[in-house]
Amino acid sequence: MNCTGKVLENLGKNARVLIEQNACGECHACGLASMRQRGPVEVIALNKVGARKDDMVTLEFSGKKVLQASTILFFIPFCAFFLGFAFGYWFVWHPFGVYWRSLTAFIAGMTTLAASYALVRQLGKKYEDFQFVITGVGESGEPENTKSQPVIR
Secondary structure, three states: OEEEEEEEEEEOOEEEEEEOOOOOOOOOOOOHHHOOOOOOEEEEEEEOOOOOOOOEEEEEOOHHHHHHHHHHHHHHHHHHHHHHHHHHHHHHOOOOOHHHHHHHHHHHHHHHHHHHHHHHHHHHHHHOOOOEEEEEEOOOOOOOOOOOOOOOO
16 A cells, blocks of 8 residues: 655654645555545655655555454454354363353353453563555655546557
8 A cells, every 4th residue: 555745853763744634636555645634744764765845745555464463453352252162162061051152152252252352461561563665755646647548449
């Protein structure tokens, strides 16, 4: 996923970049338009191309990393709840009797769900340093000529 921004400050290996709300055009797949406020967003980006202050740059970030983080955040707790519920439904209910089977299964599911967030927290630490990457300097991401061309059939 790509967007454009203006370098506010060069931080050596990184740069502080201002991304306008409409930097992605109409896509908004990255969710930048829905972050915090409805205005510009400042990010720290890996400066691979040596962009300097006031340069217009093209930024990229991986949809793959976003998908991996979403999987960790949602799939692991869902599986933990399901496994805990199944374990409670078929194995743990015996001491409490058949009348408490559903409640026992639900409590076991909620317990494993709560425990799964410790795993989510540990696995999520590798996404804390997630950064945008500057891939081009002086590129606005928009075509130079915005006039519409006639379609020849």
